[in-house]
Amino acid sequence: MAAHVTNTLPDHWKYVSEGGATIVFSYFGPSNPQFDGTVLRLRKTLATSVEESSFVENTTDGEQDDPMLEFQHKCMERLIPVEHLPRLEPVHIDRTWLESLAALRDAERPEDRRRRDRIDVTRTKGILATDLVGGDWVAVEIKPKWAFLPNPAHLSDATRSIKMQTCRFCMHSAMKARAGDAVPLGYCPLDLFSGDETRIRTAIYGLWAAWDESKGTVNNLKIFVRGRKITRDEASLILSSDVDAAMSTEDIREHFTAALLPLLLDTPVLLTLSKIQRTLDPLDIEGLSHLWRLRETTSPPSTHAALGTDEPRDEPHTAAPIDVSSLVLTSPEPTTSDWIDFLDTYLSETIPQLDHTYPDLDNLRYYLLAYLLSATFKDCSIIVRLERLRPETLAQAVKPEYVTVIDLDPKAMSRLRKWEKLDHEIVTSYAAVADNRKICIDSRG
Ligand SMILES: [Zn+2]
Incomplete structure (x- = not known):
């Protein structure tokens, strides 16, 4: 009830x-x-x-x-x-x-x-x-974003060298920064997902710097104390109330990092997220887009039918003149039972592995759903709960289940074309960056 x-x-x-x-x-x-x-x-x-x-x-x-x-x-x-x-x-x-x-x-x-x-x-x-944020603890909300560099197999000659060197998040941040938006330029998700202590520390510093400089408006790091999102001017609230609150922001950052780092190193959640994102997006949006356009140009039976010969009357695609480019992407949005069927295949150990280098057109629906689900995990957040910090007792273990994944909403098929366009904009914009291109290392690839 x-x-x-x-x-x-x-x-x-x-x-x-x-x-x-x-x-x-x-x-x-x-x-x-x-x-x-x-x-x-x-x-x-x-x-x-x-x-x-x-x-x-x-x-x-x-x-x-x-x-x-x-x-x-x-x-x-x-x-x-x-x-x-x-x-x-x-x-x-x-x-x-x-x-x-x-x-x-x-x-x-x-x-x-x-x-x-x-x-x-x-x-x-x-x-x-x-x-997760409302009790007498510090709740750290991190939106990690894209955890991997793409599979090069489906990238074009124009994008391959760019996409294999700089991760999607860092390219997107660079584009937003040029447009004047506050972005965490010092943060690379591949550092956070690396499993490497030094690199995770770099990631936390990058998130903290953006939190500090943007006065908390960058949404990749949010810090809550007793249910309220705090700003850098309130950073001392992270500390236990019996600790000297006159500490400098740099010192608070050090204590914050020292408390957060071991949890991020220990939790299985980051590795799980990175694995899921990567295995659900084996084609990159470029390979996926190639596949759906192939379906449209090779005139499969459903397209012939949609052109108006022997399609059943209740088929939604028959009424309007065929908009070929939308045929695939306007197929019905997945229902929960479609997602369950998809997961049965994705998680199955008995079904032979799909050959992602030569994706079969018959598996187009699988790849579309996989990409959408990957997007859910590229856009989710994690919440890490910490005791309010007491610098002298930082070494004490905190339970790994204090890391929770939130914002796992399904994404709509109708967004795929927008993502295809955005991907093109991001990589084109980054191609124009002549020097100082960022090098992002995918250590899980
Ligand atoms: Zn990066």
Whole structure:
């Protein structure tokens, strides 16, 4: 039986953070076994949308559980050990309650987010999750991004030498920096994923420098103390309250690094993420794009059918004149059961390995889904929980399950073309960098 958030007051939920699709509040009301130590994750809707049409209610059982729950339980738990995932469960909400929460907390949201979207008050279910940032500890949220250099087999002559030398994240950062955005230029994900102590230290310094210089606006590192995201001016909050808070920021960085480093070295999570990303993206977007264009030009049976000879009437592609380039990518978005089937193949040890050097057109759907799932892991974050720092006792072991993977949402097929275009922009832009091209080392490749 799902809990009813409406048994609590909106005043008892404080704003924590938000992403593109969801917004998160944490419970800080009177002790309540159902809600202590939890956060409420709610769907958002565009500020301009007509709210009544934003969600279709299931007339018999009320609203379905958020598909995110099923995706996590049936898919993500097969890839990431459950001790490294937040606990998620459905929870009932209602419009009146959501409206008062929105009225109460909207002013705390970032200005640009408020202009774009708002809480979807038409929903009747939300997600209750473990509150990873809200207790009396330091929660370090890292968005590691791309963990590997691509397989060179499918890169063009124009991109191969560039993509094999500089990782996707560092090239993208360089492009954003030229556009004037704050980016962590000193951070390379391949350092973080290297498994090497010196390189992980470099990665932490790079993240810290960007956190420091951007006043916390770069989203690859966020630091929370008691549920609140802190800025560099509040860096001393990382320390235990009985430690001299007059310490310099550099000293705090050293203690922070000394506490975080052994956890990042010990946790199996980084290696798992890098393996998953790499094995789900064996073609690079260039090879994948080549494959889907091949499908479009080789006129497989489905294309002949779509051209209008003997296609069944209910087939969605028959009505409109064929837009060849969209045929593959507008195939229906994967459902949870498609993801389950995909994982059965991906995780199967008995099915012969696919030859990624000569990918078979028949496996196009597999490669599309693999790339989408890889994107989920390229965009997820990890949260590492540390005791508030006491420099003299740093050596004490902290449990490895204090590393949790979050933001594992499925990505939509409709984004593939955007990614293809972005990849082209990034590599073209980096090709124009004449000297001082960054050298990123993929030690897991
Ligand atoms: Zn790099």
